[in-house]
Amino acid sequence: MRARFISESKPYSIFIICAFFSAVILLTGCSNEEEQGDVITSQELNAEDLAPFVEPEFPFITTSLDARELGNSFPEENVAPRCLAIQLGSEAYSCFDTDMLRWSAAWTGDFIAMVNMAQISYHDFHNKDNEIPTIEGDPKIATGLYPGWMAGTHQFSDPRSSSTDSENSAWGPLPSEIGSWNGVHVEGEDVVLDYTIGGTDILELPGSVQSNDETAFLRTFEVGASNESLSLAAAEVTNAQNSEVTDSTAWIHQEENMVTAVGMVSEAPGISIEVIDDRYVTVQVSAEAASENTTFSLILWKGEQAERDIFTQLMNEAQSQSLEVPEISDGGSSYWTQTVRTKAQLAPDTAAYAVDQLTLPLPNPWDRNVRVVDVAFFSDGRAAVVTFEGDVWIVEGIGQEEEILEWNRYASGLYEPQSIEIVQDTIYTFGKEGIVRFNDKNNDGNADYYENFSSLMEQSMETREWASDMVVSPDGSFYVSKFGALDMGPETATTVRQELAGFRVGSQYAGSISKISSDGQEIDHYATGFRGPYLGMHPEKGILSASDQQGHSMPSTPIMLVDEGDYYGVPATAHRDPVPQETTPPLTWIPHSVDRSGAGQVWIDSDKMGSLNEQMIHLSYGRPGLFKVLIDSIDGEAAQGAVSVIPGYYPAPTQKGDINPVDGQLYVGGFSLWGSNSEEISALIRLRDTGENSLLPERFGVYESGILIRFGEELDEETVANIANYQVKRWNYQRTEKYGSGHYKLDGSPGEEMLPVFSAHLSGDQQGVFLAVPDMQEVMQMEVSYNFKTENDSTIEDKLWFTVNQVRPADFSAEGFPEVNTEELLSEKYRQVDGQQEEIPVTVERGKELFQETGCIACHSVDGTAEGKVGPTVQGLFNSERMLKDSTTVVADADYIKESILEPNEKVAEGYEAEMPSFLGVLSDQEIEAIILYIESLSD
The missing domain is CATH 1.10.760.10 (Cytochrome c-like domain)
Incomplete structure (x- = not known):
């Protein structure tokens, strides 16, 4: 419909031209997958080979925009935490604020600065110096922080209530009675915006028109029938000298001999343009005109007053075009028709669990970075993966004999998504824009409609208020988590920068877990007081789990089983007045040296994962790696938990994962940006059960007289009984406003307590070990090191970390230790070690x-x-x-x-x-x- 080209920013202009012609060569030279070359057997990620973050062929990206400093004639209060930055052709762009349903700004020249976290690290993989995106080009049109449309009389103020602080900005979508964002349809080089004002459905086609190197903006509307009048805020000019309306065009004259013009492209009965207070240009749709479906087009321009005739030329050009909203029911044309084929790298079957690497599509025909965050599965075993750059890929061939994977791009333009779920074979993602549900209306393998399933979870301008995770419960409701507004990164658009011990004032959902109804229409706080939570969900029982990030008010990495109303100890994200005095204890803490950055959890609902069946798996970003989580239940309640490392080579951080319903194995994605021990930037891996015997613990228990650990293998009695093969220590953490915590003895002094093992006992079935340990008490962290052999002479040398929330008497007969004498268990005759840590060499x-x-x-x-x-x-x-x-x-x-x-x-x-x-x-x-x-x- 229009010529389309983009100048992303000045440093990238030549790069984009090269990428454009490279794409042309690829498209003409690679008509099918056989012509694309060999199967990729090892992924290669080179920054110099990547195209720009913004692709010329795709019409939008979702981002935030700070438009407060556009110039004297523009509104000062103009920020959009989530908006569609739309390419309109011939270096013309607009930002549609999906919360306020308005054009926040329209401009020409260069695009916006590529400086948010996903963008700035796109080529420079570990660059964390993110900023808030601003306009790089020449601003022309803007509106302030008020609804873009309203039923009845327009109010030029923000109708949203401040969510967290009376002096702070309000965030989130408009009240539903005013309007709601439905989603965006992609139609070739165009987008169609879909939203509702009151009870009126509106489709909008944004565009541009050019004449003699001048550009104007076009807005074409299909407005459904309404029972009351409607008002559209088209532009705001803050330093107007005077205004006039002539021939269905509003003119606002301003300083420096400039003029802003907004006109009707063609006459439409009952629709008129008005200027209010020499400042606000509005379009009024009368009640009579609104009573039936109507269509109209606007043209918007800013230029010198002496060149008003240029606007006439642009108007004539617009009138010569067939301006109408495209038919959206049949879907748009495909953007990505090529398939990238890779071969999985299988690990040897030398342990109970092998870590296979599913080679990523690097390089690919679009020279696109691929940093996998999360993976989910269709019922037929196909996978969908979401990347930090905002793409969704569909992967076929997983688990087939030759392990040749076919990668196809499905969607793009998302805002730093970190979660993907598939519900009834429909894809959902969660990013800063909210939960998006994808529709492929013509079944061509590309999403046509990016439906706003729910954006009720507010998003502030704070760059570290991540949309961190999303899980789906068996009843169809969604749980989403957001990071607290961490006091890192750039100064933001928050009106009052309030220091809260490592946090800023973000939205009312920052640092919390929220429950979204199965239709996406309702939201409730479920649990609060987090720093940066990631989630897990038992797919059958509906058990919600979470981890958090060590930092201010969070002394180490916890794993929690979360119930409604829980508070987890971060006052800045309590979202309650007063802040609760009691903090919900976690299932277990994990030491900083073991996992300094926890991520998601996956419950193994498969019967094909050996000793991991029906177990919770915790994923670590920082280690990186996977942990088996053991739960010690008391009286039917989960009292405390333990973690044990699942050995393997993990090439990249492990963040989120899912079980393939066909092969029953665990698949995990992740990418490196923050501190991690990983060697690669990103990976998609499979934890595969090889059939070999597992040496991981299968159960643990905490008792007044010691610690029980059970295994799935028969153990060697001689090495089990040798108490020199064990070391037990414990410590507490202190929850303060400082980052993390040191280790403290039970009396509050710094340090760790070494506890003696008086004796070690083997159960009757030779699969359980009971360690007689004195003075068992509630404590935040315990560590047990053990080193013994199995009956088959395999060595088990490992550690178990756990928390003691409750201690109970042991029923040794029921636990399989009938020969253990309770009275003598901790008597002096068993004392053979003093529990003191030996001196280490200072070298x-x-x-x-x-x-x-x-x-x-x-x-x-x-x-x-x-x-x-x-x-x-x-x-x-x-x-x-x-x-x-x-x-x-x-x-x-x-x-x-x-x-x-x-x-x-x-x-x-x-x-x-x-x-x-x-x-x-x-x-x-x-x-x-x-x-x-x-x-x-x-x-x-």
């Missing part, structure tokens, strides 16, 4: 081991690089002069390094955030001394 080698074991290596490089790290490199650190965040300097001597380990928030290096937990009570003085020696060796 460079030991310091290097500790640097890796405690996870320091994930955040601080030792080779001078900064890529993928959230902290400064330690190479050359020792005795160097360091600039701090408060603009003072310090010498990084041994005292400074020790202070940074124990009190990391006291002196934060310039350019970094206070994101390091304290190792107070975690590391002994000797261990800290060894780490300092290692850091000193890196400066030689």
Whole structure:
């Protein structure tokens, strides 16, 4: 319909031209998959080979936009936390605010700055210096923070109530009685906006028209029948000198000899243009005209007053075109017709569970980055994956004999999505725009209608208020989680920047879990007080689980079983007055060195995963890797849990996953941006049951006299009974406004308590071990290390981490230990160890081991690089002069390094955030001394 080209921003202009012609060559030279070349057997991700984030052929991206500083003639209060940035052809663009149903802005020239987190890290994979997108080009038209349409008389104020702070901005969609966003239809190079005002359905086709290098904007409407008049706010000019309406065109004259014009492309009975207060250009649809379906088109332009005749030329050009909203019922043309074929990389069957890598479609015909976040499955075993850049891919061939995967692009333009679900073979995603339901009306393999299933969960302008997760319960309702508005990244459009111990004031859903009704029309707070929750859902029982991110008010990584009304301890996201005094305890805590960044959970509802059947699996971003979660139930209630690492090679962070209903195996996606031990930027993996015997624990229990651990294999009695094969320790955390927590003994002093194992006992079936441990008490964290053999001479050397929320008496007969004498279990005759930790050598080698074991290596490089790290490199650190965040300097001597380990928030290096937990009570003085020696060796 219109010539389409984009200038994303000045540095990319030549790049886009090259990408455009490359696409032409690919499309003409690759007509089917056989002509695309060989199957990709190993993924290759090179930044220099990627096309720009914004694709010339696709008409929109969803983003936020800060349009507060467009110039003197534009409204000052103009932010859009979620909007469609639409390409209108010939370097013309508009931003449609899907919350307020308005054109926030329209402009020409360059596009918006590619600076949000997904965009800025698209080529520079570990760049976290995100900003709020702003207009790069020449602004022409804008409206302020009020509804774009209203039934009856227009009100030029925000009808939404402030959700979190009386002085703070309001967020979220308009009240439903005013209007609602339905979704966007993609029709070739065009989009059709679909929304409702009052009870009136409206379809809008945005566009542009050109004449003699001048551009005007077009808005064509199909308006359904209404029982009252309607009003459209088309433009706002804040410094008008005067205004007039002539020949169905409004003219607002302003300073610097400029004029804004809004006109009817053709006469329409009962529809008129008005200027209110020499400021607001409106289109009035009379009650008579609104009583039946009607169509009309607007043309909008800004230019010099002396060149008003240019507007006449643009009007004539618009009138010469056939302006009508495309037919949307049959679907649009396909954007992506090519298939990318990859071959899965299978791991050897040398353990109970193998980690296969499903090779990503890199490279691909569109030179598109592919950073997988989540995966979901259709009933026939096909997969849908969603990427951080906002794409949805459909994958076929998973689990077939040759493992040749066929990747097909399905949708694009989403706003930093992190979740995907498939319900009755229909795809849903959750990103900052809300929950989107996809429709492929013509069954050509490309989504035609991006339906707004629900956007009730408010989204603020805070860049770290992630839309982190979504799960579906068996009753059809959805649970979504959002990060708290973390005090990181750029200054935002929040009216009042309120410090809340690591947080800013975001929306009322920041740092919470919300329940969305099965029709998407209702939302309720379900649980609050989180920092950055990720979710899991038992697909049959409806059990909701979650993890959270260590940080301010969150001392370590927890796993929770969540009930309605729970509060998990972060005051800034309590969303209650007063803040609850009691905090719901988690199922279990996980130490920072084991999992410093938890992600989602998956319940294995398959009977094809061996010892993992019917178990919860916890996914770790930071480790990365998978944990088996054991639950110790007391009186039918889940009292406490434990985690055990599922061994394997995990090439990228593990964030979200799903069970394939055909092969019954677990598939997991993830990508690297923040600190992680991963080697690759992204991966889609399969945890596959090989049939080999599993050495993972299958059950644990906490009792007054000790700890029970059960396995699926018969164990060797001699090695089980040797108490030298065990180490037990415990500690508490402190929940404070500081980032994370050190380790504290039960008396509150820093450190960890070593507990003696008086005796170790093998159960009658030789699959259970009971450790007699004195003084069992409620405690936030326990760690049991064990090393023994099975009856088949396999070695089990592992650790179990768990929380003790409740201690109960042991029924040894029922547990399979009939020979254990309860009275003598903890008597002095069994005492053979003193429980004291042996001294460690203070050497460079030991310091290097500790640097890796405690996870320091994930955040601080030792080779001078900064890529993928959230902290400064330690190479050359020792005795160097360091600039701090408060603009003072310090010498990084041994005292400074020790202070940074124990009190990391006291002196934060310039350019970094206070994101390091304290190792107070975690590391002994000797261990800290060894780490300092290692850091000193890196400066030689």
